[in-house]
Amino acid sequence: MFKFIARRLLETIPVLLIIITGSFFLMHAAPGGPFDSERRVTPEIQRNLEAHYGLNKPLHRQYLDYLGRLVLHGDFGPSFKYSNRTVNELIGESLPVSLRLGMYGMIIALVIGVTAGIIASLRPNTATDYVPMTLAMTGICLPTFVLGPLLVLLFAMKLKWFNPSGWYDPTDAVLPSLTLGIYYAAYLARLTRGGMLEVLSQDYIRTARAKGASEWRVVLKHALRGGLLPVVSFLGPALAGIISGSFVVESIFQIPGLGRYFVTAAFNRDYTMVMGTVIFFAVLIVAFNLLVDVVQVWLNPRLRFQ
Amino acid sequence: MPLLSVSNLSTAFHTRNGIVRAVNDVSFHVDKGETLGIVGESGSGKSVTCYSLMGLIPQPPGRIESGTAMFDGVDLLHCSKRQLSDLRGKRISMIFQDPMTSLNPYLRVGEQIIEPLLIHGKISRAEATERGIAALREVGIHDGAARMRAYPHQFSGGMRQRVMIAMAIITNPELLIADEPTTALDVTVQAEILDLIKKLQQDHGTAVVFITHDLGVVSGFCDRVQVMYAGRIVETAHVADVFREPKHPYNKALQRSIPAMQRKGAELYTIQGLPPDLSKPIPGCPFVPRCEYVQPECHAPVHLEAVAPDHESACTRVQRGTLHLREQPPETMSATRIDEAFTEEPPVSGRHGQQPV
Ligand SMILES: Nc1ncnc2c1ncn2[C@@H]1O[C@H](COP(=O)(O)OP(=O)(O)O)[C@@H](O)[C@H]1O
Ligand SMILES: [Mg+2]
Numbered sequence: 101m102f103k104f105i106a107r108r109l110l111e112t113i114p115v116l117l118i119i120i121t122g123s124f125f126l127m128h129a130a131p132g133g134p135f136d137s138e139r140r141v142t143p144e145i146q147r148n149l150e151a152h153y154g155l156n157k158p159l160h161r162q163y164l165d166y167l168g169r170l171v172l173h174g175d176f177g178p179s180f181k182y183s184n185r186t187v188n189e190l191i192g193e194s195l196p197v198s199l200r201l202g203m204y205g206m207i208i209a210l211v212i213g214v215t216a217g218i219i220a221s222l223r224p225n226t227a228t229d230y231v232p233m234t235l236a237m238t239g240i241c242l243p244t245f246v247l248g249p250l251l252v253l254l255f256a257m258k259l260k261w262f263n264p265s266g267w268y269d270p271t272d273a274v275l276p277s278l279t280l281g282i283y284y285a286a287y288l289a290r291l292t293r294g295g296m297l298e299v300l301s302q303d304y305i306r307t308a309r310a311k312g313a314s315e316w317r318v319v320l321k322h323a324l325r326g327g328l329l330p331v332v333s334f335l336g337p338a339l340a341g342i343i344s345g346s347f348v349v350e351s352i353f354q355i356p357g358l359g360r361y362f363v364t365a366a367f368n369r370d371y372t373m374v375m376g377t378v379i380f381f382a383v384l385i386v387a388f389n390l391l392v393d394v395v396q397v398w399l400n401p402r403l404r405f406q
Numbered sequence: 407m408p409l410l411s412v413s414n415l416s417t418a419f420h421t422r423n424g425i426v427r428a429v430n431d432v433s434f435h436v437d438k439g440e441t442l443g444i445v446g447e448s449g450s451g452k453s454v455t456c457y458s459l460m461g462l463i464p465q466p467p468g469r470i471e472s473g474t475a476m477f478d479g480v481d482l483l484h485c486s487k488r489q490l491s492d493l494r495g496k497r498i499s500m501i502f503q504d505p506m507t508s509l510n511p512y513l514r515v516g517e518q519i520i521e522p523l524l525i526h527g528k529i530s531r532a533e534a535t536e537r538g539i540a541a542l543r544e545v546g547i548h549d550g551a552a553r554m555r556a557y558p559h560q561f562s563g564g565m566r567q568r569v570m571i572a573m574a575i576i577t578n579p580e581l582l583i584a585d586e587p588t589t590a591l592d593v594t595v596q597a598e599i600l601d602l603i604k605k606l607q608q609d610h611g612t613a614v615v616f617i618t619h620d621l622g623v624v625s626g627f628c629d630r631v632q633v634m635y636a637g638r639i640v641e642t643a644h645v646a647d648v649f650r651e652p653k654h655p656y657n658k659a660l661q662r663s664i665p666a667m668q669r670k671g672a673e674l675y676t677i678q679g680l681p682p683d684l685s686k687p688i689p690g691c692p693f694v695p696r697c698e699y700v701q702p703e704c705h706a707p708v709h710l711e712a713v714a715p716d717h718e719s720a721c722t723r724v725q726r727g728t729l730h731l732r733e734q735p736p737e738t739m740s741a742t743r744i745d746e747a748f749t750e751e752p753p754v755s756g757r758h759g760q761q762p763v
Pocket of ligand 2: 449
């Protein structure tokens with residue numbers, strides 16, 4: 101197990117390096133630069149600014165400088181847009197917000213999705229199957245940028261239960277988390293149902309029933325582990341999706357998270373900020389995928405003993 | 407009073423391609439401590455019969471259309487879910503055909519073996535584990551303490567079937583249903599598992615319903631045998647009589663297709679044709695299309711009837727006395743050969759005072 105984790109960690113190094121290199125050069129290849137929009141800047145000041153941030157050096161030097169600072173000091177450099185702030189500071193502020201939002205979204209997705217999937221699988225092709233599965237299909241078909249405003253319209257504007265946007269009150273998290281989580285709840289419900297149906301038709305479930313196990317015991321003790329395997333393998337991609345979903349959701353609900361910074365940074369050609377958020381997202385996704393693999397191995401004894 | 411008595415059991419599957427009548431008006435009983443063999447080709451409804459009794463028929467598509475199955479005053483087919491759960495795994499246990507898929511791959515073997523104890527009685531885990539190790543010892547696994555912590559994939563097929571047996575006998579059931587317990591195993595392992603079941607049965611006085619598609623296995627193992635075909639019982643008798651005096655052409659055909667029962671060098675017999683499609687109505691005897699002895703009267707409905715003491719047949723011609731299967735050319739079989747081939751001890755000879763020619 102330890103060897104497995106160590107190997108997977110080593111494998112992530114080239115992956116991250118490719119992501120950093122790729123996005124660095126792509127970003128610089130895009131037309132425009134960080135100081136283009138500030139019209140009142142004279143050419144001289146612009147040159148000074150560029151010299152200050154090292155933008156006048158050849159691109160490969162800029163790349164090596166950036167990589168060196170990042171690897172040796174964990175330093176993402178200064179933000180080009182928010183003067184006197186480093187990217188590390190900005191990420192440090194906005195990451196907890198994004199993580200909280202993502203976590204709520206994930207919890208909603210897991211709790212609603214898995215529960216609905218299990219219920220649907222117990223009586224296939226009856227009302228308790230059709231109702232949650234139809235809802236799930238609807239959830240999958242609704243894009244975030246439609247669902248978010250719809251929820252705002254209903255629960256904030258009409259019923260006035262929540263604020264339509266912002267991130268001040270604890271209840272402000274409800275609507276964005278729902279917006280983020282519902283799609284994945286729907287997806288997980290379908291995956292859970294499929295996995296459970298597959299497992300419930302296995303011979304060993306019949307053995308469990310023959311032993312006199314109650315329906316609860318059959319489902320929770322004998323079926324759930326195998327039935328949730330497809331769900332677990334989907335969690336990696338789901339996290340990636342929730343993160344990219346957070347770009348949209350944070351923009352809709354005006355939440356000061358990493359996603360919103362990323363979107364504005366990309367518009368502003370805030371090079372260091374874009375790089376910082378990209379790398380952060382990449383690390384998050386890689387780390388979570390590793391975690392998912394570990395959980396999968398742990399769930400499946402056949403893999404555990406290899 | 408028999409331990410289990412099944413009357414008029416019919417089970418059907420309502421599928422897209424019609425209603426498959428897998429078990430059709432089946433009646434039989436099992437006495438305390440005896441071994442009843444159920445023999446028939448695959449698809450003849452042996453498993454469905456037993457699953458019906460154990461409440462293991464998937465519903466839908468399955469449905470138990472009629473019948474009763476009395477076990478100690480409880481009708482297994484109509485009792486509450488609770489009553490059935492209390493019986494199965496405790497007083498009635500079951501072993502399945504494929505040990506590779508019948509154990510839960512995600513749970514430790516020990517966990518699965520002691521589960522019946524935990525479900526059915528107030529017992530501490532430690533005590534249950536003790537009994538689990540003892541049960542493993544009884545089925546010939548001696549490093550039980552270590553084996554309890556292993557997972558099914560770490561066992562061979564034969565060992566898994568031993569585990570299944572340990573799990574089935576741990577509650578000391580009165581009835582053990584073994585559904586083709588050796589079919590999926592290597593030939594050498596088959597004999598070991600059969601011996602093991604036999605020994606456990608003798609030690610504990612358990613009644614056994616032993617299902618097999620192999621008539622050869624039955625002779626040394628069972629007290630009584632019933633032959634199934636197309637979801638019906640076509641013949642039932644004491645084991646010696648089933649071999650000595652077949653009373654149904656299907657039973658006879660089965661015997662002629664067993665290699666060990668033929669003379670060396672004799673051509674092996676295969677039953678022509680296929681079993682009937684169970685989703686189509688079968689008005690007369692279901693064996694008609696494959697039977698060598700068909701007469702016009704065979705197309706009329708037929709039921710199982712006593713044709714000799716303790717010997718029932720569902721062949722119209724045997725019932726009317728117009729067909730005597732025993733009078734067939736002697737080269738097809740001989741009783742002494744059967745005994746040599748299948749029984750360790752000679753069977754109680756001349757139960758009905760008749761020795762075959
Ligand atoms: N779940 C099911 N759905 C439809 N038909 C079934 C199902 N289970 C069994 N059958 C049918 O019931 C008949 C008897 O099967 P079974 O009892 O398993 O035979 P066997 O004697 O080999 O154990 C077969 O024709 C089979 O196709
Ligand atoms: Mg079968």
